[in-house]
Amino acid sequence: MTLIELDKAAWINLERAGTDSGSALRYLNFCTVDRDGHPQARLVVLRAANREDRTIEIHTDIRSAKWREVSANPAVTVLAFDAARGQQLRLRGKAERHGRGSPKAADAWDRLSPWTRSTYTGGPPGESSADVELETASAGGKEGKFVFGVIVFQAFQLDWFQLKRGGNRRAMFLYGSGSELVDAREINP
Template sequence: MPAPETSNYPGLSLTLPTLEQKSWQQLVTVLDNSSGETTAPGFKTMTVASRTATGADARTVVLRKVDADRKYVWFHTDVRAAKVMQFEAFPDCTLLFWDEKSQVQLRLTVETRLHTDDYVADEHWQTIGAGNRKNYLSEYRPGSEQPAPYPGFPAHLGAGLPSAEESEAGRANFAVIECRVLAMDYLQLNRSGQVRALFQYEPESKMVWLAP
């Protein structure tokens, strides 16, 4: 009988601590622009799924900061957006990342905290440029009905950028959502076999393999 082929199942070469560290490092790496890549890395954006009084809601946001040691991530939003009220009523939510290149999905269970008029929001505001600040200059609440298409900022700005002085007007609408990660669910798709694991941080710490 011919000898069986050697399995190339990726799960056989992994350990849970290594996989957990690798997952956090991938989140950290997408915020490093030193590579000069012109395309956004896979985990640069995420889907935020939150609870509402009548069901659930979801939207895509940009990852802004990661603390792999303390298990925190942050993103920005307009303080007038509906999701801010959702987070205040129901602080727990899910962050869903997908990287097409590596075929990896990360699902983070988090507890959110809103920052508006404090040093955390001030520090984040100082890190964003005029292009991002422009998005917080809207005269209207996000999601409000309009009589015609509205660009999300004063029409006179057009394709241009606001001056440093003009951009400061957006600070009043700027909010930071801090997410304390309670658990991370890792899934990698592979023709040779899927790999799934759970890394739980609170209320108790544990690492376990899961069936995909």
């Protein structure tokens, strides 16, 4: 594959992962920096990707540490790995928060299933559940709408890596301010 084809295929696979719960790229490592300067990585569910504007969308509880960390420092790395293909996608960029009352959060909430809505009920993420009486989803998780947020990650760089017996391959892709591909080159694995 040419470099242009590699870039296009990577983003097509990310787009598919946003709608295919069985995709190897469905679960991403979302990496931020905490207030003490320590790297923080956690698995998140890829909800949507768009190759035209080089974005990835995830959902979160606005009481979570990642929400606060993105507010303090929007520089984020997203890491995806497809074991069957032996491909790693490491994306660098910035994250933007869309919380309660924003059109993006409202639209995303409206598209969620009742079960997924119910996952936003209960106490704040990371706090002891022994002291929290979990709310039920009997109202379709409506309580969760108040703590639901969307994070949109905008990629500036894709470090594509292929593990392959007989020769690994690696390429770097840089995107401009309009999300256009401005540089693509092979680099040493």
